[in-house]
Amino acid sequence: MSEREEFLTWVNGEFVAAERALLDGDDRPRRSTWSRVEPVSALGAWRNAVGRAGLVEAFEVLASSFSDCTEYVFDLISYEVSGSMAYTVGYEHFTARIDGSPRTMTLRATQVYRRDGDGWHVVHRHADAM
Template sequence: MSDREEFLTWLGGDYAAAERAMMSGDDGPRRAIWSQTEPVSVLGAWRNAVGRAALVEAFEVLTTSFSDCTDWAFDLISYDVVGDLAYSVGYERMTASVDGEPRTFTLRVTQVYRREGDAWRVVHRHADAA
């Protein structure tokens, strides 16, 4: 399997599962796919964070708002893998409850990833409402 194929498999597997869990109020899988190694950062649609401690806090706060994800999809527009770094650009489309109210929304998302050992890890996320 090529590096690009391996990355796409991870993106459609562990990454997608972590985001679905996050939108259902479980940040554990999302924490697991994020790098433990600094620097990490989020410029988010709901919250920003720089550094692992701030990132974990942001995820914990977000889990109190999200629940009942019934649909989540990532429409990949562009991506590349160069050595141990990768990026992706696309739209995350989801239906979940936000503060108890069912909503359907779309986020524009650009992310940067780093291969650490034998796994891909997210190191930066920028998301905003489409």
């Protein structure tokens, strides 16, 4: 399997599953897809965070707002892998409850990844609502 195929398999598997879990109210899988090695940061559609502790706090708050995800699709527009770094650009389409109200949304998301000791991890995310 090529480096690009390996990365894409991870994105479409573990990463997508973690994002869907967050939209179901469980932030633990998302924590595992993010790097524990600084620097890490997120400029999110709902919250911003810098540093691992800030990310964990933001993920907990987000997870408490989301529930009952019935759909999550990561529509990948482009990606590249270069050694131990990679990026993705795409749209995240989802249907879930946000603070109890059913919502269907699309976010534009750009993410940067780093291959740490045990595999690929997110190191930066920028997302906003369309």
